[in-house]
Amino acid sequence: MDSHILTPITAEVTKDLHAGDYVYISGTIYVARDAAHKRFMDVLDQGEELPFPIKDAAIYYMGPSPAREGRPIGSAGPTTASRMDKYAPRLLDLGQKAMIGKGKRTQEVIEAIVRNQAVYFAAVGGAGALLSKCIKKSELVCYGDLGAEAVLRLEVENFPVIVVVDAEGNDLYKTAAQAYIR
Amino acid sequence: MIRTISTEEITANIREMCIEANHYLSLDMGKALKEAADAEQSPLGKKILCQLEENLVIAGDEMIPICQDTGMAVVFVEVGQEVHFQGGVLEDAINEGVCQGYRDGFLRKSVVGDPILRENTNDNTPAVIHYSLVAGDQVKLTLAPKGFGSENMSRVFMLKPADGIQGVKRAILTAVEDAGPNACPPMVVGVGIGGTFEKCALLAKQALLRPVDGYSQIPYIRELEEEMLQAINQLGIGPGGLGGTITALAVNINTYPTHIAGLPVAVNICCHVNRHVVREI
Numbered sequence: 001m002d003s004h005i006l007t008p009i010t011a012e013v014t015k016d017l018h019a020g021d022y023v024y025i026s027g028t029i030y031v032a033r034d035a036a037h038k039r040f041m042d043v044l045d046q047g048e049e050l051p052f053p054i055k056d057a058a059i060y061y062m063g064p065s066p067a068r069e070g071r072p073i074g075s076a077g078p079t080t081a082s083r084m085d086k087y088a089p090r091l092l093d094l095g096q097k098a099m100i101g102k103g104k105r106t107q108e109v110i111e112a113i114v115r116n117q118a119v120y121f122a123a124v125g126g127a128g129a130l131l132s133k134c135i136k137k138s139e140l141v142c143y144g145d146l147g148a149e150a151v152l153r154l155e156v157e158n159f160p161v162i163v164v165v166d167a168e169g170n171d172l173y174k175t176a177a178q179a180y181i182r
Numbered sequence: 183m184i185r186t187i188s189t190e191e192i193t194a195n196i197r198e199m200c201i202e203a204n205h206y207l208s209l210d211m212g213k214a215l216k217e218a219a220d221a222e223q224s225p226l227g228k229k230i231l232c233q234l235e236e237n238l239v240i241a242g243d244e245m246i247p248i249c250q251d252t253g254m255a256v257v258f259v260e261v262g263q264e265v266h267f268q269g270g271v272l273e274d275a276i277n278e279g280v281c282q283g284y285r286d287g288f289l290r291k292s293v294v295g296d297p298i299l300r301e302n303t304n305d306n307t308p309a310v311i312h313y314s315l316v317a318g319d320q321v322k323l324t325l326a327p328k329g330f331g332s333e334n335m336s337r338v339f340m341l342k343p344a345d346g347i348q349g350v351k352r353a354i355l356t357a358v359e360d361a362g363p364n365a366c367p368p369m370v371v372g373v374g375i376g377g378t379f380e381k382c383a384l385l386a387k388q389a390l391l392r393p394v395d396g397y398s399q400i401p402y403i404r405e406l407e408e409e410m411l412q413a414i415n416q417l418g419i420g421p422g423g424l425g426g427t428i429t430a431l432a433v434n435i436n437t438y439p440t441h442i443a444g445l446p447v448a449v450n451i452c453c454h455v456n457r458h459v460v461r462e463i
Binding site: 020022035062063064065066067068074075076077079080082102103104122124125126127128129130132133146147148160162164172173175176177178179180181182 | 223224226229230233234236237238240241244245246247248249250251252288289290291292300302304329331334362363364366415416417418419420422423424425426427453454455
C-alpha cells in the first residue's frame with residue numbers, strides 16, 4: 001500500500017506501516033553514517049547529549065556528494081545499513097523511530113525495532129540523483145570535519161522509501177524473494 | 183620510433199574521465215537496464231528499475247552523480263613499449279587527474295589515507311593503478327570508479343582442482359546470495375578463474391569492464407556465463423533485493439592458466455552503476 005507520512009515518525013505512525021509498503025516521507029530527517037555513529041556512542045558514553053533530538057527521529061544512512069552551486073545537496077542515495085548495526089539498537093532504545101538505508105540488518109537490530117515500535121525503510125540504492133530531487137534543504141548539524149560523513153539535517157518532500165522491517169519484526173528481505181525463486 | 187607523451191595530457195584526460203564516468207554509463211549498461219525493466223516480473227522490481235532509468239537521465243541532464251558513492255578510482259594503464267613520458271612521474275600525473283576530477287566534478291571524496299586510522303585524504307587520492315606494458319606507441323587508459331556497497335560483498339575462493347566447474351558455480355552463487363540487497367542489485371558479476379590469489383581478483387575486476395552484452399570467446403565459458411546469469415536470476419533477490427526476476431544484468435568471466443594444485447575463483451560484484459570510461463592516447 002502506498003502512503004504519505006510526516007515527521008516526526010511516532011509509534012502512532014509506525015503501527016500502520018507494514019513490510020512491503022511504499023511510503024513517501026515529508027519533513028525533517030537527519031543524516032549520519034559510520035563515523036558519526038561512532039561519535040554518538042562516545043558522546044553517550046561520556047553522559048552527554050546527542051547533537052539532535054533523538055526521540056521519534058529518522059536517521060538516513062547517507063553520505064552525499066558535494067552540492068553544486070544553487071543546489072541543496074549533491075547525489076544522495078542510501079548506504080549499506082549493516083555497518084550501523086552495532087550502533088542502532090542503542091539509539092532505538094533512546095527513542096529513534098526510523099532508519100533509512102539499504103541492505104540486511106542483524107537480528108539484534110530487528111529485535112530493537114520491535115521493542116521500540118520502530119521501522120527500517122530502504123531507499124533505492126544507486127538512485128542518488130533521483131533521490132536528491134526530494135531534498136529541499138540541507139544544513140550541517142555537527143562533525144563538519146568528517147566531510148561526507150558529517151551529520152546533516154534535511155528537509156524532504158515525498159522522499160520515496162519501502163518498509164523493509166516493520167514494528168512487528170516482519171522482514172521484507174527474508175520474504176520478498178520467495179515468490180520469485182524459480 | 184619512440185613517441186613522447188606529456189604527463190599533463192594524462193592528467194587532463196583522467197580528470198575528464200572521472201567526471202564522465204560518474205555522470206554517464208556506457209551504452210550497453212543503459213540498454214541492459216531498459217531490457218531489465220521490460221523483463222522484470224515483480225511490480226515493485228519494475229518500479230525500481232524504472233526509477234534507476236530515470237536516475238540516469240537526471241544524472242546526465244543535471245550533472246548530479248549517478249550515485250553518491252563516486253567510488254575509489256581504479257585505473258588500468260596499458261602503456262605501449264614505444265612510449266616515453268615527459269613532464270613528471272606517471273603515477274603522480276594520474277593521481278593529480280583524480281584529484282582535479284573529484285574536485286571540479288563535485289564528486290564525493292571517499293578515500294581514507296590509512297585503513298585503520300581512517301583520515302580522509304580529501305581529494306579521493308590515491309587511485310588504485312594497474313599498469314601493463316603492451317606493444318605499440320599508444321597509451322590506453324581505463325577509469326573505473328568503484329563503489330564499496332558492492333565491493334564489500336566481493337569474494338575470493340581458493341578451491342581445489344577436484345571442486346571443478348561445480349565448485350566454481352557454487353562459489354559464484356554463494357557470493358551473489360550473500361551479497362543480496364547490500365550490493366544494490368541488479369548487479370553485474372565479474373568472475374576471475376585461475377591464476378594465483380591476486381591474479382584471479384584482478385581477472386574478476388577486468389571482467390566487470392567488459393560490455394554486458396558481450397560474451398567470452400571460450401565456448402564453455404560463454405555457456406557458463408549464460409547458465410550463471412540464469413541461475414542468479416532464479417534466486418529471486420530482484421531489484422533492490424526486494425524480490426524479482428532480475429538480480430543480475432550480466433555475468434562476465436575471465437580465465438587464466440593456474441597451478442596444478444589450485445583453482446582460484448574471485449567474484450567481484452558491481453552494482454547497476456557499473457562505471458568505466460576508456461580513452462586511447
